[in-house]
Amino acid sequence: MITVHTQARRAFLKNMAVTTAAAALPAVHFAQGSPLAERRFAPQAGTWRTFEVTTRVNIIKPQGVTRLWLPVPSVNTDWQRSLESVFSSNGKTRMLADEHYGARMLYAEFAESETKPFVELTSRIQTQNRSVDWAHKQNDAEEPATLTYWTQATSLLPTDGIVRKTAMEAIRGSKTDVEKAQKLYDWIVLNTFREPKVQGCGEGDIQTMLETGNLSGKCADLNALFVGLCRSVGLPARDVYGLRLAPSAFGYKQLGGNPASLQGAQHCRAEVYLKNHGWVAMDPADVTKVMRHEAPEWIKSANHPVVAPVNKALFGSWEGNWMAYNMAHDVKLPNSIGSKLGFLMYPIAENASGRLNSYAPDDFKYQISAREMTM
Known part of the structure; x- marks a missing residue:
């Protein structure tokens, strides 16, 4: 059954014009201390x-x-x-x-x-902060039945039709789980964008997003699309729904919350199970949030000095100023x-x-x- 919110969301998507991401910005050198100067974002596990x-x-x-x-x-x-x-x-x-x-x-x-x-x-x-050591391989710990469970379709995350077709095109040429996940992550960052007008965190209706060609939304849309694409090609994946609790230790205003007032700080992330690495943190939606809101102007390139550290780190890491509900x-x-x-x-x-x-x-x-x- 389609909820009232989902029906409104679908109507909103179908009535909006299809938007194409602009070309990458040219290389620019920014003064030290400028809001557009290169920053650091590198969460490391270890402190609870x-x-x-x-x-x-x-x-x-x-x-x-x-x-x-x-x-x-x-x-x-x-x-x-x-x-x-x-x-x-x-x-x-x-x-x-x-x-x-x-x-x-x-x-x-x-x-x-x-x-x-x-x-x-x-x-x-x-x-605590979370990060993966790509150079270190670990034994696969999950039961096959558990991994199968996290590849199943849901009402808002179909894994066939246009979802699988899109994913297969995106991972073309990749061989390993890591390569597939990286290509799908990059596809989200390149092809989707954050839309501030979407209520809350969005609805996560990924089939409508792909069918309309309107790939805008917020975290529950963009990370859901990433999860659905992963599941459609056999990569176990799941959304993790939670709340930002405190400012980012790395100075990114968009990647933290105000502890005194957190209504509206809800944020969902994603996990993908990768062979030899286990469950790995992912958050392409937050890359698009930094691109859209961190600087005075909308940044259109993931290679921009403000975005690049976040784009790199959120494939395998996330910061522990956030908690998960479920x-x-x-x-x-x-x-x-x-x-x-x-x-x-x-x-x-x-x-x-x-x-x-x-x-x-x-x-x-x-x-x-x-x-x-x-x-």
């Missing part, structure tokens, strides 16, 4: 950081019974530890999980008589009367008038903040 992340929701104008779902960090890997979560509310609350992906969520239900519904959720997590697609919310979600990365609420707009935190009335802790 601890954060408390708090989401506060106040339903200002409840109508009938109100139901609320908040994503809870549920990823535990060598780059994130999801620790305890505590909450308070004047409704009936309990922790639930998506039955297919194990995505955890706090569910709250408020009676029609409750005039001021609220929930406050605080989760503690630890995260890796879930096609999420059916328990007790919901609405349609499935493409992903669970925002607070979700429903009342007698329907589903509230998660992309309008001031109207929905929620705040998200983070506090870094010293251990």
Whole structure:
């Protein structure tokens, strides 16, 4: 079933003009300290950081019974530890999980008589920078069934038709998993672009993007396209949905968040399983974000001195100023009367008038903040 948001997204894409990326900018030398001067971006693993992340929701104008779902960090890997979560509310609350992906969520239900519904959720997590050593090979650790699972199609990530055709053309001549992933990553950076007008993080409707030729969007569109292309040629891949928590240590404003106010800091990344390297970090969407927003003018080349370090590093690395919620697609919310979600990365609420707009935190009335802790 197509959600209302997805229908609007498809109409938006089909009505927009097809945009072609401009030619690469000529080589220019910038003065030291200029916003366009060459920078460094090289995350390296090794130091864990601890954060408390708090989401506060106040339903200002409840109508009938109100139901609320908040994503809870549920990823535990060598780059994130999801620790305890505590909450308070004047409704009936309990922790639930998506039955297919194990995505955890706090569910709250408020009676029609409750005039001021609220929930406050605080989760503690630890995260660190992530990077791959391309020179060092490791034993393949994942079970074949797990890898097959992460090549399956979803409602928004088909792996046949135009998706597979596009991927096969992009990887032509490549032999290894790494070469295939690199060509698909480069294809995303070269052919797509960030569109600020897209609500939230986008919808991730990759078939419509390819069929219309409109390859604009945000992280849930562009990284989803990368994941779908990878899956279509047999590379296990997945989106990782989360939240930026703190400024970037490398000075990139677009690659960090303001801990005092994180509503709107949602960001999804990608992982690809590569033979002899395991699950590897990827984020071509953030390359396009730096190209579009980091400098006063839209940068059209990945070789630009501002973009080049990010373009290189985000194929295999990411910075630990971000936390993951889950890796879930096609999420059916328990007790919901609405349609499935493409992903669970925002607070979700429903009342007698329907589903509230998660992309309008001031109207929905929620705040998200983070506090870094010293251990």
